[in-house]
Amino acid sequence: MQTAIRCPAILIAAPASGQGKTTVACALARLHARQGRRVRVFKCGPDFLDPYWLALASGAAVHQLDLWMTGEADCARRLHEAAQNADLIIVEGVMGLFDGQPSAADLAQRFGLPVLAVIDAGAMAGTFGALAWGLQSYREGLRLAGVLANRVASEAHAGMLEDSLRDPAQWQGALLRDAALTLPERHLGLVVASELARGGEALQRLDAAADALAGTKLGQMDMAALQAWAVAFEAPDPLTPAFPAGALQGKTIAVARDAAFCFIYAANLDCLQDLGAQLAFFSPLADSELPPCDALWLPGGYPELHAPALAANSAMKAAITRHVQAGKPVWAECGGMMALFEQLTVVDGSSYPMWGVLPGSVAMQKRLAALGPQALDLAGGSLRGHTFHYSTCTSPLTAAGRTRPAPGRKVRAEGEALYASGSVKASYFHAWFSSSPAATARLFLKDSHD
Structure with missing residues (x-):
């Protein structure tokens, strides 16, 4: 009989779209994959484009998690299967943390995932602390793993942002503003990673992001530190086949x-x-x-x-x-x-x-x-x-x-x-x-x- 499996896991969220969630999720996956760790990444909500980049960064297939579209049982099964073989599970959120029905916050609470908040701090100072506090306090029972400042102007600016936090332990570091860390976009979202892979540009961008993240507190976590994010993933109930397994046999x-x-x-x-x-x-x-x-x-x-x-x-x-x-x-x-x-x-x-x-x-x-x-x-x-x-x-x-x-x-x-x-x-x-x-x-x- 299957039992609960413990594995470090993190849901990377933000107060809104366009804050840099995908870049940070890719950077974290690439950083640990380069160190020989087995990383499994999931994408919250319906999305075809982010998973191309997340799969390239982690070296493994990326599946969607959505409490309505894929269903709670499907989410539980995929997370439990991933936990059996992974050293780290990363879930990239969708839109803002509390946006959508269901939201990334709903998914985090259902499975006990700690949440890392990525905040574009390029045009703020003390308000950064207010946003971090609001994300942590808006809903009871949400487990915040910390905040990462993105698109920061300078080291001095980063210091101001860190000082604005009510709880200094929440600080996971800052990524400076750098066009090389931005993943290319078009009208439906990110450019598909495979379009840039032939010349190595996609992997170069991911490596640049991973290198930048390596200089932060978040990027310096080893396996021992990652245990602070350990989650017990319960074994799902056995699936009841909704259609004979051979329905398309021979087709x-x-x-x-x-x-x-x-x-x-x-x-x-x-x-x-x-x-x-x-x-x-x-x-x-x-x-x-x-x-x-x-x-x-x-x-x-x-x-x-x-x-x-x-x-x-x-x-x-x-x-x-x-x-x-x-x-x-x-x-x-x-x-x-x-x-x-x-x-x-x-x-x-x-x-x-x-x-x-x-x-x-x-x-x-x-x-x-x-x-x-x-x-x-x-x-x-x-x-x-x-x-x-x-x-x-x-x-x-x-x-x-x-x-x-x-x-x-x-x-x-x-x-x-x-x-x-x-x-x-x-x-x-x-x-x-x-x-x-x-x-x-x-x-x-x-x-x-x-």
């Missing part, structure tokens, strides 16, 4: 994966394999044919950044058309759905022909069009996930269904449309597959589309 699913289609949860790949599927990856940008397959998954990503290349690859368009005409299932999420329409217009007004599997067009916007946790009811069950996109689509198709917001959340009354045409199902909705393996399996089974 091969082609998965688009390249710079244009990169929004893929590692756990979603695991779920498909647990259902028995074989996965065959391909690049819609570079390849001229689909791999031999029974079904196709087009995940989200950045088709708008690669619209000319996608439009020029007529061989791939023909291959996808043949797949659809053969009645083979297609599940397309957000960017994957965008490529299935007839036309894509980017922000500068340029338009490009896409694959034309679905009637209609997509236009990029300068402002966010939709954001938030969602659920999609399908045959076989309800999938949980989220929506986050800057484009809008126009289509004569009637929505076959719509998403609904997570409990306590308000979104557009109509929700995200689910478009169904023949063997194709497509939506702006990003699904967390293991929230309903039964519904997931039906997305990729031909009979469920007939």
